[in-house]
Amino acid sequence: MRPRERIWQALAGGLLLLALAFWGIRPALAVPERTEAHPKLWEQLGQAHWIGQGHGPHILYMIFDPNCPYCHVLYDELEPMVQSAHLNLRFIVVGFLAPSSTGKAAAILQAKDPRAAIRENEKGFNMEHFGAIREVIPTPETDKILADNLKLLEESGRRIVPTLIYRDRQGKIQVIHGLLDKSGLQATLKQIR
Template identity: 45%
Template structure:
């Protein structure tokens, strides 16, 4: 089972795990909502009056700072923080689906969860091989400490600007939540996902990507 954890003291919301039923924690146990399809989940958690439509977010991401894995025709944008344990789980969960579902994953780093997040995101972006740097971060990820393994650096001015832009795109979705995924469905409509599904529903949805 996965959970949605809300920390009221710093207004940070984390999507946890990949079995994708949801538990809202606000100091105690809340209600459990069973997800059914990725589109339905995204719709149920869509905030009212978001600053930008999914299509507008998609266009902004096309010009954001990201790096990719895979060469399939089905594109997923994944906004992640290097210190996010749930991003760590999602990245692992997507790996066996990469080739079967002909995916291209465009990783969009942000840095806001912890004081070291910006420096670690910068270390990934400024690496000669950002994807390899991501694996370094994930391979040594310390789940108990919510701590990515890559060593943080002082970002260059250009990288700091890019990371702030990436974060502004995340905020424009209406929820400052990681991981956040975007994809195009079979009708070529952009969808934003703040919450995740069961592996079965995730697999079914990925097969229907544009």
Template identity: 40%
Template sequence: MKTSLRTGFAALLGFVLLALTAWGQAATLTPADRLLDHIEQATYVAEGHGPRLLYVFFDPNCPYCHSLYQNLRPWVGKGGLQVRWIPVGILTSSSEPKAAAILQAPSPLVALRKNEDDFGFSDDAGGGIAPASRIGAKAQQELAANSALMQSQRIYGVPVLLYRDRSGRGQLLVGGPASPAELRALLDRIK
């Protein structure tokens, strides 16, 4: 009886220690780490190839997102940098239909580029892609998941840049780099 009581107590103590360790690790995670731990829930448009990943939450009508897109042109695909553009529709009434148009396009990358290359030429002076006349169930679910992921960390503005630095820690920047030099420094830190 004493042996089984000791065994049971040891098992319970081991479980408690394991749970406390996991809780302690979860408590030390930053919002960036928590987002990166769930990034597979996001739907994105990949641009460039390579192991160095920069995730960008963007709204198709966001002028700051557009500026970031333009500033990233010389860097995409260079030095193993892949940018994963995560569309959300939060700024204007045409944002969600434009984000859906990008996701529903035969080539989402071509649609993303059209939105950015023609930025400011549409009737609402936002992204240059025509809003989707119908948002399919799949695109609606994808956009809702992308927005929920951002909101899970109480982030409500765009652009949001997310990456792992050379030490493996998650890094998050809301609003984008203030200058080309700051962007280059950020890109140099991506693992």
């Protein structure tokens, strides 16, 4: 890499951190944190309001905020793996990272096709406005869903997105807070029962 490219890369990284700080977004954990959860959490997730993608036997929950850049990276990495890893990917949306997060989360939940709304949000994601979907005013029902989903995130142990939750091959409930690198994600997918 030439010196000029390194300077631009460092400048871009610094601007990203400033933008995240401005919006109050804490960076995902540098080293993702893995913990084991109580089986009760798995039962609660199954009863939660989730949006599904894929019909495979391997269930993976992803708790995300529409404005989370780390969730966006994880979404882009998971998207092509849903079929090949035989996933039943279940999105649980929360809205707390930025002032527009609640309205964008509501837009996803209240859409005629919530899965298509997630795709729209992620396809147009950028670091200026984060999630691309337009905000809407949440209905009382949507407010309750968002509050319940946030409570689930908190019960997972940390208020960090993205959060992945799955049952491993030994039947234990595993929680990962933070962004996995590609090899870590592939290794995790192989552990899902």
